[in-house]
Amino acid sequence: MKYQSTRNNTISVDSANAIKNGISPEGGLYVPCEIPSISAETIDKLSKLSYKERAAEILGMYLTDYTADELKFCADNAYHASKFGGENTAPLCSLEEGLNILELWHGPTCAFKDMALQILPYLLKKAIEKTGEDNQVVILVATSGDTGKAALEGFKDVEGTCIQVFYPVDGVSKIQKLQMTTQSGKNVSVCAVKGNFDDAQTGVKKIFTNNEYKEELNSRGYTFSSANSINWGRLAPQIVYYISAYCDLLKEGKIKNGDKINIVVPTGNFGNILAAYYAKVMGLPVNKLICASNQNNVLTDFINTGVYDRNRKFFTTVSPSMDILISSNLERLLHHISGRNDALVSSYMKELSENGKYVVNEEIRKAISDIFVAGCCDDCDTAKTISKYFDKYSYVADTHTAVALNVYEKYVEESGDSTPTVIASTANPFKFNKAVISAIEPALNLDDKDEFELLDILAEKGNIEIPVQLSELKSKEVRFTAVCDKDLMIKETDSFLV
Numbered sequence: 001m002k003y004q005s006t007r008n009n010t011i012s013v014d015s016a017n018a019i020k021n022g023i024s025p026e027g028g029l030y031v032p033c034e035i036p037s038i039s040a041e042t043i044d045k046l047s048k049l050s051y052k053e054r055a056a057e058i059l060g061m062y063l064t065d066y067t068a069d070e071l072k073f074c075a076d077n078a079y080h081a082s083k084f085g086g087e088n089t090a091p092l093c094s095l096e097e098g099l100n101i102l103e104l105w106h107g108p109t110c111a112f113k114d115m116a117l118q119i120l121p122y123l124l125k126k127a128i129e130k131t132g133e134d135n136q137v138v139i140l141v142a143t144s145g146d147t148g149k150a151a152l153e154g155f156k157d158v159e160g161t162c163i164q165v166f167y168p169v170d171g172v173s174k175i176q177k178l179q180m181t182t183q184s185g186k187n188v189s190v191c192a193v194k195g196n197f198d199d200a201q202t203g204v205k206k207i208f209t210n211n212e213y214k215e216e217l218n219s220r221g222y223t224f225s226s227a228n229s230i231n232w233g234r235l236a237p238q239i240v241y242y243i244s245a246y247c248d249l250l251k252e253g254k255i256k257n258g259d260k261i262n263i264v265v266p267t268g269n270f271g272n273i274l275a276a277y278y279a280k281v282m283g284l285p286v287n288k289l290i291c292a293s294n295q296n297n298v299l300t301d302f303i304n305t306g307v308y309d310r311n312r313k314f315f316t317t318v319s320p321s322m323d324i325l326i327s328s329n330l331e332r333l334l335h336h337i338s339g340r341n342d343a344l345v346s347s348y349m350k351e352l353s354e355n356g357k358y359v360v361n362e363e364i365r366k367a368i369s370d371i372f373v374a375g376c377c378d379d380c381d382t383a384k385t386i387s388k389y390f391d392k393y394s395y396v397a398d399t400h401t402a403v404a405l406n407v408y409e410k411y412v413e414e415s416g417d418s419t420p421t422v423i424a425s426t427a428n429p430f431k432f433n434k435a436v437i438s439a440i441e442p443a444l445n446l447d448d449k450d451e452f453e454l455l456d457i458l459a460e461k462g463n464i465e466i467p468v469q470l471s472e473l474k475s476k477e478v479r480f481t482a483v484c485d486k487d488l489m490i491k492e493t494d495s496f497l498v
């Protein structure tokens with residue numbers, strides 16, 4: 001299968017090149033030229049397999065220039081039981097009939113980003129071999145917290161690669177910051193940026209599209225790639241767990257093959273929910289895709305009105321991984337929904353970068369609202385939702401998952417829809433411990449507590465176990481303390497690439 005660019009249909013590369021390049025040279029994103037389909041029979045067959053096997057099968061439909069053995073190798077290593085706390089890589093937790101939480105955070109960094117970032121380095125390493133790349137591949141990452149750590153953990157000491165991560169100086173939780181600044185590995189570098197996530201992301205995009213600088217680096221033996229969700233190698237592995245969740249529901253007798261499900265996704269950059277969209281287009285029986293946002297509700301407004309307008313106040317919320325005003329992967333949705341109208345997508349993206357705003361035509365708006373439902377909630381409702389689910393089900397949801405639960409509840413109230421539903425749960429609650437404890441025990445004063453005391457308190461109050469990956473941060477040395485201006489990110493990168 002070939003990959004074209006959202007902004008130029010005549011571009012055609014195989015998946016190894018799409019994964020190695022990360023982003024298309026003219027700034028567009030790689031999309032598959034056709035979307036493979038899965039039948040009820042295939043779903044039946046997949047439901048009898050392990051997660052690793054499902055991953056190798058499904059990835060094989062998209063990454064057709066990889067052999068079945070190569071993909072098996074990648075999936076077996078990435079989703080090894082030692083990394084995901086057992087064979088059940090993405091377990092479903094059923095709270096009540098029809099309400100299923102898909103826990104995507106059992107990996108090494110306790111966030112759903114591990115689902116893709118554990119396998120991406122394997123896919124990229126193979127891509128380097130396949131394309132005969134001699135240069136060292138430099139992974140540049142802008143992170144709102146979770147991607148950075150997951151990418152560092154995935155790429156540390158991977159031969160032929162090195163990784164530079166930028167995070168917004170005040171835009172990540174203390175645990176997230178510690179996770180990144182204590183990262184081990186010879187080929188890693190971490191720097192805080194004075195600005196918010198969008199500033200960091202824009203800075204990385206600028207370096208990526210700076211052809212002069214790229215040529216210079218090329219002569220020094222370096223090639224850029226991306227581990228952000230703009231990379232197709234991030235998206236493809238995310239399609240797997242939606243299909244896998246359906247298979248698990250089937251296996252447990254909770255649905256019959258062919259029954260539709262709803263999928264609710266707490267959304268930031270639109271990568272996770274876009275993967276669910278691909279699963280739906282492939283033929284997975286999906287009724288509605290429900291896009292949940294926090295107070296940075298640019299996507300809620302877009303899906304409900306067709307107007308994308310990033311010119312608004314930016315809020316720092318208790319769900320920082322969704323504090324985003326430019327959702328990069330929306331570009332891929334526009335490409336597919338518009339019938340691969342590259343000129344139209346280019347014009348919308350040009351308007352977005354020049355004016356921070358675009359308005360899609362009526363046809364596109366309608367097509368999107370046929371598939372997607374959108375809603376948002378603020379920090380106060382997020383806290384109430386955490387508290388409610390803890391009281392009702394003894395289930396501790398993290399702040400991002402709580403946004404999804406809240407938006408889903410409002411949707412059910414308005415629509416009366418009783419379709420069985422899968423809620424994507426994107427982080428272990430310990431990663432956002434302070435906000436979660438405040439929600440379930442509002443009377444506690446946490447002001448004088450350090451991160452590790454907070455872990456203990458949440459373990460006790462929530463009756464859940466602290467993941468070792470987080471408790472062991474206490475004894476790790478902080479290696480990275482650099483902070484840079486958003487305009488100096490290129491300089492920071494350059495000094496790492498000596």
Ligand SMILES: *Cc1c(COP(=O)(O)O)cnc(C)c1O
Pocket residue numbers: 111112113146147229266267268269270271272273321322400426427
């Ligand atoms: C990254 C992230 C999200 C948002 O996912 P997108 O693919 O960017 O929409 C939501 N929750 C958590 C915990 C995350 O780390």
